[in-house]
Amino acid sequence: MTAASSSHLSPGTLLRERVTQGLGLPLVLAPMFLVTSVDMVLASMASGAVAAMPTLNARSPEIWDEWAGTIAATHAKLGGAVPWAANLVVHGSNPRLAADLAVCVKHKVPWVITALGNPRAVVETVHGYGGLVFADVNTPILARKAASYGVDGLVLICSGAGGHTGPMTPAAFVAAVREFFDGPIIVGGGLVDGNGIRAVQAMGADLAYMGTRFIATQESAAVEACKRMVVDSDFADIICTNAFTGAWANKLRPSLVAAGLDPDKLVARDRFDLNRPEEEVKAWKDLWSAGHGVGSVHAIESVAEVVRTLRQEYAQCLARLDQDPWMARWRASEGARYTAQAPHP
Numbered sequence: 396m397t398a399a400s401s402s403h404l405s406p407g408t409l410l411r412e413r414v415t416q417g418l419g420l421p422l423v424l425a426p427m428f429l430v431t432s433v434d435m436v437l438a439s440m441a442s443g444a445v446a447a448m449p450t451l452n453a454r455s456p457e458i459w460d461e462w463a464g465t466i467a468a469t470h471a472k473l474g475g476a477v478p479w480a481a482n483l484v485v486h487g488s489n490p491r492l493a494a495d496l497a498v499c500v501k502h503k504v505p506w507v508i509t510a511l512g513n514p515r516a517v518v519e520t521v522h523g524y525g526g527l528v529f530a531d532v533n534t535p536i537l538a539r540k541a542a543s544y545g546v547d548g549l550v551l552i553c554s555g556a557g558g559h560t561g562p563m564t565p566a567a568f569v570a571a572v573r574e575f576f577d578g579p580i581i582v583g584g585g586l587v588d589g590n591g592i593r594a595v596q597a598m599g600a601d602l603a604y605m606g607t608r609f610i611a612t613q614e615s616a617a618v619e620a621c622k623r624m625v626v627d628s629d630f631a632d633i634i635c636t637n638a639f640t641g642a643w644a645n646k647l648r649p650s651l652v653a654a655g656l657d658p659d660k661l662v663a664r665d666r667f668d669l670n671r672p673e674e675e676v677k678a679w680k681d682l683w684s685a686g687h688g689v690g691s692v693h694a695i696e697s698v699a700e701v702v703r704t705l706r707q708e709y710a711q712c713l714a715r716l717d718q719d720p721w722m723a724r725w726r727a728s729e730g731a732r733y734t735a736q737a738p739h740p
């Protein structure tokens with residue numbers, strides 16, 4: 396788009412264009428604690444999808460520094476067309492926030508996705524080196540707050556998401572946020588195929604956020620038994636509980652059973668707290684997360700294979716909406732009444 400033709404567009408709209416430009420698919424591989432690996436991020440980038448790395452997957456800021464250096468070098472080698480992201484827990488209980496943020500500055504990590512708290516603490520710093528800040532939020536109230544702190548984009552976590560989830564359906568959440576925010580919107584929660592990617596665009600968002608679909612990839616750092624469980628599970632195996640951190644999260648029931656817990660007798664916690672005794676946190680490593688879309692994962696594949704499948708599904712979805720004989724028939728009769736110019740019937 397030329398400067399002349401884009402001059403009438405709002406800064407938010409221009410940013411929406413910027414964050415989706417050059418991608419092979421409007422997709423972000425969502426950050427996953429103990430699952431996202433450096434290899435996953437590199438494979439995603441090579442496949443044309445943005446990927447986000449939780450900085451806490453590295454056991455120390457020094458290791459995070461090494462990882463960020465490796466990813467940044469590949470990003471540069473690939474020409475920088477596909478950005479990558481760091482996922483920073485901005486909750487007050489994260490003692491590594493300052494050190495991990497300094498690594499983001501050092502390597503000029505293109506996007507920073509904040510989670511579990513107020514993004515205000517990182518906005519100025521990330522903007523200082525030209526990076527973009529996306530805040531992960533799960534209600535319109537939190538979205539409005541994050542927008543008021545000057546974040547560039549919002550990640551709307553909707554019901555059905557693996558790990559910490561949200562209470563709202565995507566369509567209602569995007570509609571509510573679009574009333575006050577015209578910048579980039581990423582939507583996550585139960586998205587597993589190319590149709591879902593197209594659907595979030597139709598809702599008015601820009602990018603799909605997928606975690607569960609990528610747990611069982613070859614490059615994932617999840618243990619083999621977890622990958623198997625994801626492949627073997629479906630929606631009936633998902634439990635939504637606030638028993639572990641106090642925030643609602645979707646978990647794999649069989650992993651709770653294997654860890655000796657009774658999924659039907661969990662004790663609710665009403666206060667969010669990441670600071671738990673060491674033994675308890677260690678035990679959480681065996682309590683695996685996945686979202687409503689888990690039943691759509693049927694094999695352990697490479698990241699490239701999954702992205703390729705998603706691209707095919709996305710292309711087929713576009714074609715179906717455009718060329719499918721049934722859709723064409725519908726458009727010729729009923730659909731004609733719905734063109735933008737048509738008067739209300």
Ligand SMILES: Cc1cc2nc3c(=O)[nH]c(=O)nc-3n(C[C@H](O)[C@H](O)[C@H](O)COP(=O)(O)O)c2cc1C
Binds near residue numbers: 426
């Ligand atoms: C195993 C697992 C670990 C997760 N860890 C994180 C994390 O460290 N930080 C974060 O912001 N979100 C985390 N999430 C949430 C995802 O980033 C994302 O919101 C979610 O996967 C999207 O829903 P989906 O799983 O249905 O695709 C995790 C999700 C899963 C499944």
